[in-house]
Amino acid sequence: MNCRLCGHSDLVSMVDLGATPPCERFLTRERLAEPEQTYPLHLRVCSACLLAQLPALITPEDTFTEYAYFSSFSTSWVAHAERFVAETVRRLGLGTDSYVVEAASNDGYLLSHVVRRGIRCLGIEPSANVGAAARENGVPTLTEFLGEDVGRRLRAEHGPADLVVANNVYAHVPDLLDFTAGLRALVADDGWISIEVQHLLSLVRHRQFDTIYHEHFQYYTVRSAQQALATGGLAVVDVETLPTHGGSIRLWVRPVAVAGPPSPRMSAVLAAEAEAGMHALAGHTGFGAAVAALRRQLLGFLLDAAREGRTVVGYGAPGKGNTLLNHCGIRTDLLRYTVDRNPYKHGRFTPGMRIPVLPPEQIAVDRPDYVLVLPWNLRAELTEALRYIGEWGGRLVFPIPELDVVAANPRRMRSVR
Template identity: 75%
Template sequence: MTTCRLCGADELAGVVDLGATPPCELFLTADRLAAPEPTYPLHLRVCTNCWLAQLPPLITPEETFTEYAYFSSYSTSWVEHARRFVEDAGPRPGDFVVEVASNDGYLLQHVVERGVRCLGIEPSANVGRAAREKGVPTLTGFLTPETGRQVRAGHGPADLVVANNVYAHVPDVTGFTEGLRALVADGGRVSIEVQHLLTLMELNQFDTIYHEHYQYYTVASAQRALASGGLHLVDVELLPTHGGSIRLWARPEEAPVSQRVVDVLAREKAAGLHELSGYADFAARVAKVRRDLLRFLIDAADAGRTVVGYGAPGKGNTLLNYCGVRPDLLAYTVDRNPYKHGRFTPGSRIPVLPPERIAADRPDYVLVLPWNLREELVDQLSYVREWGGRLVFPIPSLEVVG
């Protein structure tokens, strides 16, 4: 990749190189363990013209999302987050709500409960099927300008368009934004949630860098991306989800930005993210996380302690592969999603088992891979204390919790 996908400039500077890894959601079945496994470079760069942080599009969305291993509803806190959003957004009977990348209906189910007309647009056939089984109308497909126009022609313009955790997953930023613009009514609203590059940098959240995330946004770069497709940023909210996210509110009609936009832009500038100096020491801080985690796992193995994982998220696979963790250091991990049971993590090839295995084996340590769900998972894993087991959080820095 030599040019920025947003502004076309050829001024890309390296931020952190995580080596080469497989796509993070391509969990292996047992019969594939003896087969070659393709890997792709994972090198984050930033455009010094528009400040969009980005990865080259080495894999296509079709390769990743036609069948997908991630089901949003397996996170209790995420479903509750979606319920509160719907309650606060306040769609009323007579409105039309569209969610792009609607997954298994985790959000739109709350819209259906309010008696509000809605439609999900979800590229993964297996995940969309789960949404329809919940009674959530779902179209299988990717959002393009043409898809947006077709939905508008068939259903009418949307009063509210929601795009949660998808704006990073599209290599054609402008085309996707044009699709959002095609969906939304001239007086409607677009809500986008995406991880904030500011917290990613501040809290060493490098494991959220993986191939299906093509870009990482500041509010400044998101404002430019929205404008490229005919939308205007009017407000922003800072959210704790996924370790630190931004909820961008945009409209087709130009309007003054809120004070919150002004304040967050000022925070980003103060952190140096609108200039190259703000990115200078990130790679060194990431490398320290790797050394600390490996030192802990090796010491535990030498002492005869057992360490297993909890969760099999995409971010966990970036962490495991960058750190070089294999089954000799992490015997297995568990996950609530039955789709992953009996499979193996890509690259590191660690078995994924049902959660009940932890109570049966009573390990000394449980390495929590979805650290962004810490509050939820500390409660779920409270039983580990019964035998003196401890939880381990690898990010932002190694922490062993009694």
Template identity: 70%
Template sequence: MASVVDLGATPPCESFLAADQLDLPEPAYPLHLRVCTDCWLAQIPPLISPRETFTQYAYFSSYSTSWVEHARAFVDEAARRVGLGPGAFVVEVASNDGYLLRHVVERGVRCLGIEPSVNVGAAAREAGVPTRTEFLSEESGAAVRAEHGPAGLVVANNVYAHIPDVVGFTRGLRALVADDGWVSVEVQHLLTLIEENQYDTIYHEHFQYYTVASAMRALASGGLTLVDVELLPTHGGSVRLWARPAEAAGEPAGSVADVLAREKAAGLRELSGYAEFSARVAKVRRDLLAFLIGAAERGQSVVGYGAPGKGSTLLNHCGIRPDLLAYTVDRNPYKHGRFTPGTRIPVLPPDRLAADRPDYVLVLPWNLRAELTEQLSFVHEWGGRLVFPIPELSIVEVAR
């Protein structure tokens, strides 16, 4: 194993604190990304179990308008590729609050969500999406198949990196899918993480950081073969991996070889591809702190927008506290009145922005730049500006 970047120690990124917890100890865990020089899978140690993180969860996918639209477009694409007729059955693993499967329900297609978090799974059922509360394993996948039959399509979006037992989880996917079915996996692409300084997407919920090459090996461990790849802009750069049971896979599309070649050219199967990343991460930290300190010395107000998991990594790594960032706002009412992990920055409702009219708004979910620039267009009314910290510090006037 070789070091890629050491971000110190941080609390779990979604462990938002209630007011009565502020005087209690708060655990923090090392956050050190390393890469295996054999299989070239980048990873952090599984210091926190998924059961600690996902039994009650603070992230509800439906609060992102663009993410719900992304899910709708995916369902349309899946219907074209796989066929989602009256007899189809779709299973989504880590289905959250039903943001994706609601589009399947609207088509009249039978579906089931498998979601370990009790609170978000309950929200999905309230929205009319059948949801089973449990973690996927080979055994639970076989149990679902025995009860509901095999799925023609199994979806695992933004969960593959969250699993310490990759082999067991992949075997669970294979247990769910029909012998001639399809599995779709979306996961952040290590290539763009490295190229675009997206280090704040490294946090304890993400145990692995995949290239297509390392994902192929992981899928094969459970009997699945990669047959196609799509490059997506989501989360700053993701890959959609289309896989099938090995016996039904056939020849892969040319896109697989194309992306593998891009990864090799970037040096991600040798140490040279990772050599400068840590230095570029340090520059992001220095630039953001210099901006915040300068604004404070000038008497200018800076608040945040959003309280995503990536924000926790950024705030903790930079050592940002309420003296530099007075508060952040978020659309998710679950987080209102709570405080960010480690840095204890208050999380307030979005209407505080218009009430306080800050000079700058630091956008923590920078991956939603287009959506949030539009949502925050009202900031121009008092001359406020938006600040994006990744891939490099960017201060922008909001279009009038």
């Protein structure tokens, strides 16, 4: 395995999570008797450029041709997108004569807000089923994988984009250089690119090992993102830190010729990374031991609950949850089922551990003692949505960044462990 950014051959282990199935391959009941293919899930960092990465053991076509994740099912995520559009329209002065392109536009959760403002836009979404949902909602969407050739073709057909949005996709591309060239091909020579991606500093600091899965091919600091974008003639000029996904960065990027000097807050984030050791190999070591301790903590709680005859179910069936379930070896003896708002997943089973996925209403029917929240990054949203479990003394369990068991009641919630 060579680094996909610089080609260097010396890659150092950060954490080895064993072997798991791809995180979005939910099983139908008919497939339960069939074998599942698993792939190593071993995160390494390049000793030369410090890009943290997984080997490309599965292709984007394997993952994204039909996809189980629909962004619009998260209320807080839709609200986040709406705020982004409103703020960006003001920041860049976008109007009805502007043109916006989004790479990996999913079900149109973001571009729908662009459409409502009368701004011309186009979504590029590789998953046929998800892109179809976007078109049904009035968002122009092409079923494509972005790369340099596709970017050049779309620029020739539709013109250069004033804004290219690439939210939560820059980690999902195994051919990093080709995708970066595609971004440059799409954007106008005086245009802007906005990229949101999980911050490696937050992943390490808060033990967010479950965000490591096969469709994430790399994990970025601002510094490593700078190096990646430079390969396409692009420069990072500003950075925002965001709470999304447990800690993300929003990179504001421009073609090098018009970039100008970096902002003070970009310098501040780079300084924080350096202080945490993330600009050297030392900041990437020790993560495996921290993950092992967290795993033991969660398993100890679930085993105690089983011995006490307590019922534990899950909330959510996100990709990250399947990394957690598989690495910890959590099966139906410890987690009876999980629920999800996405009807696509109902009646299916999680990959690997084969936990049944049911509609959210099942929790009120069964009145479990504990609800393990797998999309822990939506803590505020789900704490409010699941407040009703306090009616029977139910408690919420958040597994990351450390085990937190929260007593719920209709009026207030407090940590009890």
